[in-house]
Amino acid sequence: MCIKQVPGVSEVKIDPNTNTLVREGVLSIINPNDRNAIELALMLKEKHKLEVIALSMGPPQAEEILREVLAMGVDKGVLLTDRAFAGADTLATSHTLSLAIKKILKESNSEEKYLIICGAQAIDGDTGQVPPELAEELGIPQITYVLNIELSEDKIVAERKFRATEIVIIETQLPALISVLNDINKPRYPSIAGIMKAYEKARLTYLDSNTLNADKSKIGLNGSMTEVRKIFIPKRRVNPIMLVGSNEEVVQKLCQHLKEDKIF
Amino acid sequence: MSIIIDEELCTGCASCMESCIYGAIELDNNIAFVLPNCNLCGACVEVCPEEAISLDRDDVKAQKIDISQFKGVWVVAEHYKKKIHNVSLQLLCKGRELADLLQVNLSLVILGTDFDDKLEEFSLYGMDEIIYIKSPILKDYYSDLYTKVITELVLENKPEIILIGATPTGRDFAPRVAKRLSAGLTADCTGLEINLETRNLLQTRPTYGGAIMATIRTPSSRPQMATVRAGIFKMPEKVKKNVNIRKLEYEFKEKDSVLKIVKVISKTRNSVNLEDAKFIVAGGRGVGSKEKFRIIEELAEVLDAELGGSRITVELNWLDPDRQIGQTGKTVSPKLYIACGISGAIQHLVGMQNSGIIVAINKDPNAPIFNWAHYGIVGDLHEIIPALIEEIKKTKSEQ
């Protein structure tokens, strides 16, 4: 699974007086959809005897989320951390993740049969682009926005949310990548025994751009095609006309306005 | 790679600090300095009034491409039951504007099988060209076939901008195409503008749940790709003009895709169509309970409006999930939006702020929703809405 540490979004707030971001007390959490990815992987592990590895690219603090998922029952965590990864857009992120995945597969001799599970989207950047880009980079099929999946010896059958009113059932061979929505399951909590295990040294590996043999032009800021020009806080658009009076009066005024605006 | 602050030029105005979403800039002795948690996003570079901040990239950017070879604006159509999805039509309208500014052609790219008798109708939407990729298998959506066809077309025709609806389909193939082309892609844009000098597309989108807007560009790669949500841009007017039609037939076999579509299931629930609704009445936690939601439904009925709500109402089971409006729900732009007992959290606002007229009813005069409303009523919705229903009935019978 690929998991990402994100700020707890409800904590990213705007100070209405200064119109600036309030950052105090912003907790870093596991991206909510990625918890569903972990839960799915653990359920598949219980059924099929698989090795479950969680991978995250981020600053050294992202170790916290890897420890947390180890405590949930994940077998191994891999943290990709390096200043050279900073500033990555989705192209550079998916490239970096693919390097690590290839390395892990090679070392464990499982290049033929594997399943990558991502969250459908992250709540910070909110793009959902990393999963398909990662699948393309690995040259494997993808099924995004998955609501349910059946895994068998060498294939998967997945329900994919397609339209507001339609679901499509798709089958594909392994190896493959899926990205999951939050409706797929209810993530479990870490267990006490799990928390003990999570701190066993061997369970967490660190990789950097050197150990990955990364091409410096394809990672971090250099590997990113998109550039942030500016960041701003959305401004309010209109000054409202406040309607005052008795209930009967205000609704009369409202209907009058809406008539003038040619709504009725 | 690093952010460099010219200490001579820095005046300690703190504009950069405010622009930094990572909280990675601080002042020391009235001079800005960068903390190790900087993510190199570069937002501070733009805001510095003294031009004291620069982003030092190692000069190892991959292949440099000749961006002047790329011309033209494309919209890749999403379709359903032989009709073009509204979001693609809205992109044709915006695409026309961008193509005119750039003085290039606007093309509609459509992949499917039974559109021969529809192309004339489609050609009324203001494009210069329709590229119709025809293959029986393309009656369904396959991510790998879409990726293959579109990348090949792009390599051959070199468009400079590609616009795609941010639907589950568009969000599935656009990244795959972008990766194969090593092109930049911006998701869920709410604003598109052109810098005529550089021909860069300035793509504005909400991030961090809509708490922040970011404007993004892709200066060194082409095509510039963006996905856009439904309801952000206007629908195009129909026009009669000469449209060049290019039909390309592909002989795909089923085994050409690594995916097999087993079946498509329609959910039986009455399908909700908030994206196309002319009027929407939306309720929030302020409604109080599932039973009390009845009054909101009644208001929707007399107005012939669709019913919607905030996320909390969905979480509390007062409302069906497909009626949620906002960042993690639908983006809507009706002519009239009546928000009842909704506080106006940013995640809700990003989904409805493009509505024509916004009416807010809330008992808290300081609710943020009033900052976005055209008409505001401070009071208890359970008293105001019944009165409003009566008044609307009266107004309607007079007409």
Ligand SMILES: Cc1cc2nc3c(=O)[nH]c(=O)nc-3n(C[C@H](O)[C@H](O)[C@H](O)COP(=O)(O)OP(=O)(O)OC[C@H]3O[C@@H](n4cnc5c(N)ncnc54)[C@H](O)[C@@H]3O)c2cc1C
């Ligand atoms: C990642 C993320 C994604 C999110 N996505 C969405 C999304 O897509 N859509 C969405 O809506 N939210 C979303 N949210 C939640 C959002 O932050 C708010 O919590 C939510 O919109 C608030 O809903 P509300 O306005 O109904 O409730 P509240 O904020 O509780 O507001 C209720 C309002 O009702 C008023 N009220 C109470 N009683 C009455 C009465 N009798 N008469 C009149 N007024 C009354 C109160 O004054 C108050 O202003 C998201 C949050 C996160 C973290």
Ligand SMILES: Nc1ncnc2c1ncn2[C@@H]1O[C@H](COP(=O)(O)O)[C@@H](O)[C@H]1O
């Ligand atoms: N830095 C990262 N490290 C690990 N996984 C990531 C990272 N960024 C994105 N992902 C994965 O891609 C999904 C979608 O992220 P995004 O494309 O950023 O919305 C997430 O839910 C993760 O599964």
